[in-house]
Amino acid sequence: MTKNKFHELYSQNKTRPFVLHLVRAYSPVSKIKKVWEETEDPSKMKCCCCKTPLISLEEIYTKTVKDEEVALRSFQYFMDCSLNPEIHKDDKREDSPLIKAIDGKLQAFTGEGTETMICLSCAKELILFTTDKLFSGDKQITFAINKEIIKDFPELKDSLIVDTANYKHSNQLVKKEKKQTATLGDFMDAKTKKALGLIE
Helix, strand or coil, X not given: CCCCHHHHHHHCCCCHHHHHHHHHHHCCHHHCEECCCCCCCHHHCECCCCCXXXXXXXXXHHHHHXXXXXXHHHHHHHHHHHHCCCCCCCCCHHHCXXXXXXXXXXXXXXXXXXXXXXXHHHXXXXXXXXXXXXXXXXXXXXXXXXXXXXXXXXXXXXCEEECCCCCCCCXXXXXXXXXXXXXXXXXXXHHHHXXXXXXX
C-alpha cells in the first residue's frame, strides 16, 4: 500500500499519540459524522491534518440555499452543464457558483470523543492507514481498535481482553483461550438423532 501522511506522523514518537487519538475517534467509519453547526471559534474550522479551511452544513445552507441570487446562479450553471456539457468541459471545481459562494471551503467531518475536524480526503487517508496497520499487525493500532470494539460490543469482552498489567508501549492484546469441543450431536438435526435412537 502507498504510504500517506498518517504513516509519516505515526512513525514519529512526538505525533504518534495524536494519530492514535484520531484512529480511536474516527474508527470504525460509522463514527465519522458531518459537522452540522458552526463552532463558536471560526479558527477551529480547519482540518486537523492538512489545515484546509472547512465549512459546516449550516453555513453551506446559509450561503447557498438561503441566498436566492446564489441559488439562481447555481441552478443556471448546472442547467448549462447538463444541456451543453461542451461549454463547461474545461471548468474547474472553483468555477462553480456554489464553490465560489462558500469560498472554496470543504465539508467538515468529526468523530466521537474528539474536538478535531477533518476533511474528506484526510478521512479517507486515515481509514486506509488504519486498515493497512491492522493488516500488518501493528499492536498499538490493534489495541486501540479492539478497545473501541469492546466499548460498542461489551459481550466480546470475554474473547478479547486488554492486558493492562503488561500495557506499556507495546499495547498488547491477549486472547483468552477457550477449549471448544464438538460432539456428533452438534451436527445432526432432530430427525437424524431420532432415527439413530439417540433421542426419543
